[in-house]
Amino acid sequence: MKSFIVRLANLIGETGIYRLLCPNRMPVFMLHRITEGPTALAGAMPADTLRRYLTYLSDRQYHVLTMTELLAVVEQNQCIPDKSVMFTIDDGFRDHHDLAGKIFDEFGFPLNFFVITDLLDSKLWPWDDQINYVIAHTPKVSADIVLPSGQIHPIDLENKTQRQAARELRNQLKREDQEHLYDWLRNQLYPVLDVAFPTDIPPEYRPMSWDDARSLRARGHGVYPHTCSHRILSTLSLAEKQAEINQSLERVETELAYRPDVFAYPTGRRSDYDKNDVAELKKSGFRMAFNTVPDYVRQGQNPYELSRFSLPERLSEFLQIVNRFEALNRRVLRQPELPANFLLTR
Ligand SMILES: [Zn+2]
Structure with missing residues (x-):
């Protein structure tokens, strides 16, 4: 029954009615692992599912924003174009370059990569x-x-x-x-637990290289820091927070020869970062930061708490967010802006 309602709602969504009723917001999606063929990775998204989502957006002339375009929306309060959507992917694994990046290339869409710099340096895996x-x-x-x-x-x-x-x-x-x-x-x-600690990073957790990251930037994608070690910032001392933020910034700056100004908090729940982290980001010249609280990004909102939806496994759920039935749903049902479990304090 629920799936029938969602299908009907998505059919109505094709008219653009929900976007009209809930303007000036857009979804930013967060991809995880992508796989082609059999994989040892639980929960990885098949490449063809991703292609199906992007085909939908491409066929209907959706605009996939770059980070620069998003910055204008949140910093200069520019209107969000009607059919807007944006994509990010965190951590910097090899499949992020080899599969996700290449699939986005097939469609000419930009993808924004947040990389754990110690992972790209092969010093650790998350x-x-x-x-x-x-x-x-x-x-x-x-x-x-x-x-x-x-x-x-x-x-x-x-x-x-x-x-x-x-x-x-x-x-x-x-x-x-x-x-x-x-x-x-x-x-x-x-x-x-009687497990030998691997001497090398296991194949399924190997990173992309800095050459891959440079190639991504040359192809029009974004590459930004996501700390050095992926430890949760709110659990760290001020000195450790500063090191995570500034050293990851420096690594990206050195390797990619530009100064990044966008960041993503590791694991990204509201309780995983705090005002000291935001202050440090501002001090270091960052202009935006993403969390993982599932909600829409709004025009003129706080640029240091940009929400992201996890890319859903099912097309119907993806459409529900893209056509903004999800936004209407939240408004009509007077659901809290955020699910309660994201508000739990540590
Ligand atoms: Zn991460």
Whole structure:
């Protein structure tokens, strides 16, 4: 029944009525991993699904904004063109260049990449993926983990899926002091779960190269910093925050020979960054920053808290956001601007 209503709503959406009723806002989407053929990556989007979404936008003459165009909307309060949409992709994995970037090229659409600079330097792979990896490879079915705070976190793979167990541990670690997180993973978590820490970055978590990043910029895409290590900024000391922001800025500036002025917060919930991070970004010359709170970007809004929708797995859900039925839905149902779980404070 729900899917019938959504299909009907999307059919009506083809007239542009929802965009008329909910003007001056646009969706910015956040892609994750993209795959062609079989993959070890849970939750990766098939390349053909992405192509189907972009074909829809291309056939209907949607305008896929560049970062410069978005800056004019939020900084100079310019009107948002009616059929606007924008795309971003975080972290800087190899498939982001090899698949996502190339698919966007096929359509002539810009894609904006936020890169973890230590990942592109092959110094680390993201802590959240190190958790996915260890949970996927542990021979143990249960273990009590001593978190950096000393608190005990039980792992129970008898009653929970790997995905659930990894998510629970990730969420728990988002509440911990993350200063020594990478040491803790390698020296505490991996040994307790009987997994050898990989000497090389596992193939599915390998980064794109800086050459790839330069090539993306030359092809009209955006490349911006997303910290050095992907640790959650709100858990770090002021000195660590400054280092994450400024050193990642410098790495991009050095490698790509331009000074980036847009940023994305790691994991990006409201509780994952704070006013000190925003102040630091301003001080370093950043003009916009993205979080991951699912909502539309509005004309003239705070440029340091730009919302993004996760790119949905289903076309009907993608259309619902693009045609702004989702915006109308939120208004009519008087739903809070944000789902309650995004407002939880740490
Ligand atoms: Zn990220």
